[in-house]
Amino acid sequence: MSISIQSISKSFGAYAALENVSLEVPDGSLTALLGPSGSGKTTLLRIVAGLEFADPGPGKIAFHGEDVSEIPAVKRGVGFVFQHYALFRHMTVAQNIAFGLSVLPRARRPQKSEIRDRVMELLKLVKLEGLDQRRPHELSGGQRQRVALARALAIRPKVLLLDEPFGALDAQVRKDLRRWLRQFHDEIGLTTLFVTHDQEEALEIADQVVVMRNARIEQVGKPQTVYDNPRSPFVYELLGNVNKLHAGKEVRYVRPHEIEVIFAAEYDPATDSLARVQHLFSAGPIATLTVKLADGQFLDVELSRKQLDELALSIGDEVAVRAPQSEPHH
Amino acid sequence: MSRRPVTTESPLVRLLLIGTAVAFLALFLLLPLAAVFVEAFRKGWEVFFTSLHEEAALSAIKLTLLAAGISVPLNTLFGVSAAWLVTKFKFRGRSLLVSLIDLPFAVSPVIAGLVWVLLFGAKGWFGPWLAEHDIKIIFALPGIVIATVFVTFPFVARELIPLMESQGSDQEEAAVTLGASGWHIFFRVTLPNIKWGLLYGVLLCNARAMGEFGAVSVVSGHIRGETNTLPLHIEVLYNEYQFSAAFACATLLAFLALITLGLKSAVEHFTGHQSSGHK
Numbered sequence: 293m294s295i296s297i298q299s300i301s302k303s304f305g306a307y308a309a310l311e312n313v314s315l316e317v318p319d320g321s322l323t324a325l326l327g328p329s330g331s332g333k334t335t336l337l338r339i340v341a342g343l344e345f346a347d348p349g350p351g352k353i354a355f356h357g358e359d360v361s362e363i364p365a366v367k368r369g370v371g372f373v374f375q376h377y378a379l380f381r382h383m384t385v386a387q388n389i390a391f392g393l394s395v396l397p398r399a400r401r402p403q404k405s406e407i408r409d410r411v412m413e414l415l416k417l418v419k420l421e422g423l424d425q426r427r428p429h430e431l432s433g434g435q436r437q438r439v440a441l442a443r444a445l446a447i448r449p450k451v452l453l454l455d456e457p458f459g460a461l462d463a464q465v466r467k468d469l470r471r472w473l474r475q476f477h478d479e480i481g482l483t484t485l486f487v488t489h490d491q492e493e494a495l496e497i498a499d500q501v502v503v504m505r506n507a508r509i510e511q512v513g514k515p516q517t518v519y520d521n522p523r524s525p526f527v528y529e530l531l532g533n534v535n536k537l538h539a540g541k542e543v544r545y546v547r548p549h550e551i552e553v554i555f556a557a558e559y560d561p562a563t564d565s566l567a568r569v570q571h572l573f574s575a576g577p578i579a580t581l582t583v584k585l586a587d588g589q590f591l592d593v594e595l596s597r598k599q600l601d602e603l604a605l606s607i608g609d610e611v612a613v614r615a616p617q618s619e620p621h622h
Numbered sequence: 623m624s625r626r627p628v629t630t631e632s633p634l635v636r637l638l639l640i641g642t643a644v645a646f647l648a649l650f651l652l653l654p655l656a657a658v659f660v661e662a663f664r665k666g667w668e669v670f671f672t673s674l675h676e677e678a679a680l681s682a683i684k685l686t687l688l689a690a691g692i693s694v695p696l697n698t699l700f701g702v703s704a705a706w707l708v709t710k711f712k713f714r715g716r717s718l719l720v721s722l723i724d725l726p727f728a729v730s731p732v733i734a735g736l737v738w739v740l741l742f743g744a745k746g747w748f749g750p751w752l753a754e755h756d757i758k759i760i761f762a763l764p765g766i767v768i769a770t771v772f773v774t775f776p777f778v779a780r781e782l783i784p785l786m787e788s789q790g791s792d793q794e795e796a797a798v799t800l801g802a803s804g805w806h807i808f809f810r811v812t813l814p815n816i817k818w819g820l821l822y823g824v825l826l827c828n829a830r831a832m833g834e835f836g837a838v839s840v841v842s843g844h845i846r847g848e849t850n851t852l853p854l855h856i857e858v859l860y861n862e863y864q865f866s867a868a869f870a871c872a873t874l875l876a877f878l879a880l881i882t883l884g885l886k887s888a889v890e891h892f893t894g895h896q897s898s899g900h901k
Contacts, residue, residue, distance in 0.1 A: 365795075376792060380797075392800035440796075443800070
């Protein structure tokens with residue numbers, strides 16, 4: 293089901309957490325809400341879930357065209373995975389997953405055997421077969437996260453909402469799990485909205501990236517589009533390392549890998565600038581060097597190891613750098 | 623040469639410290655406890671059991687059990703509701719409410735009793751009205767229960783508030799998104815998470831409810847066989863120089879204390895719960 297967010301505002305006392313936010317999440321997509329802490333992304337997610345209510349006004353939330361703004365979370369039918377999973381500590385994995393089914397009114401509650409089958413099916417889906425009798429504290433972070441996911445899916449939610457799904461995991465598990473989540477999403481095809489502050493995560497797995505800043509949406513688009521055509525300096529800086537070049541009142545943004553480094557002997561005054569190598573870091577497949585331009589500004593450059601070897605640079609060498617022409621910001 | 627942890631004191635200092643602690647414990651805690659039992663049995667088993675079988679003693683035991691039996695469940699209910707309210711919701715006046723819960727700890731029990739006499743006594747605010755309708759609160763069971771409830775009010779809430787605060791509302795919110803009603807959330811999510819803390823609070827509340835002297839003494843009127851609770855009965859016996867009988871009854875309260883301590887340690891053992899220092 294698609295999610296339609298229309299003119300939603302939310303304030304906590306004098307603090308505005310969301311200001312007139314509108315967003316369309318297409319049916320079956322995986323959409324990332326990306327932004328620094330305090331940008332309002334988690335508040336937006338909680339409003340979609342019904343865990344918070346938007347300020348009174350014209351704003352509304354619709355699932356597949358149906359207005360759900362007034363439906364409380366308990367009846368809204370969303371799957372919500374909390375940042376720290378919020379598993380029920382005193383229940384087994386199976387009891388956790390079965391919870392949403394076991395609290396249904398008697399008339400709609402499935403038979404015990406049906407619930408058990410559904411739990412087993414979900415455990416298989418999240419690759420946790422055989423762990424049904426464990427308790428949450430006996431599981432690793434990644435396993436807990438998948439139990440939380442299975443628990444949310446048990447009620448056959450209309451949409452799936454994930455708050456910082458990888459926030460509490462180690463770097464390696466994070467990477468594995470986010471690729472797994474992408475595949476998983478393709479398998480089940482459920483409209484999914486997730487919150488993250490990690491641009492790599494958003495760019496790698498999302499179909500649509502929503503950049504948020506100070507209670508507003510800054511830019512929406514496909515990862516490639518947002519990365520290649522950031523609408524503002526804020527988006528530029530959020531989406532990866534970037535050099536800020538001042539020329540008079542203008543500021544230009546250039547990503548480190550977009551800069552070419554050539555021998556000073558091949559310097560062309562029309563396109564290049566002369567610079568001196570200040571710092572070299574070459575452990576790993578990508579080498580980073582910092583050069584100082586004639587006007588005193590520093591520039592970070594990323595090169596492949598092969599390029600670096602060909603240039604045979606060392607600290608203090610003079611080189612010519614060529615940056616692509618990008619549109620200046622004021 | 624054997625290795626010593628750097629923080630260890632010399633054997634002499636250690637001996638001195640341990641000795642002081644043990645001597646202090648023996649003098650101030652064990653000796654009085656032993657004295658209670660020695661005095662109770664000074665005149666033999668027969669006197670001990672007769673003093674407990676005496677009508678006034680039985681009535682005092684019954685009244686104590688009744689007062690605790692009413693006020694502990696009430697305060698359990700109040701305490702859980704107050705803790706739930708304070709920790710799961712944000713509202714104006716929340717910190718004032720938390721301070722108010724502590725009020726009975728801050729007020730002297732005698733004052734806590736006098737307040738009720740001022741309100742419900744014959745010459746109190748509601749005294750004439752109560753007399754007109756033939757309702758007896760002061761010098762009767764209702765007064766004793768009210769005073770006990772007041773004095774023991776904070777125990778359950780104080781135990782639960784920090785516990786529930788540290789647990790946050792994540793699990794409750796998860797239950798909400800999974801479609802659970804308030805009833806289900808409380809009994810299947812919140813209660814299992816706080817059960818040991820709750821039991822601990824109830825134990826302390828009960829110990830205090832049965833042992834309360836000051837506030838109850840003010841509102842009870844000391845009517846023998848009618849409004850004397852166990853602690854009051856002990857005082858009466860003592861004032862009448864019936865030392866053995868007084869101490870025989872005191873052993874009951876001492877037993878209660880020992881049982882409470884035992885259960886409390888059991889709860890701590892189960893949960894790794896550290897006592898947070900009650901008065």
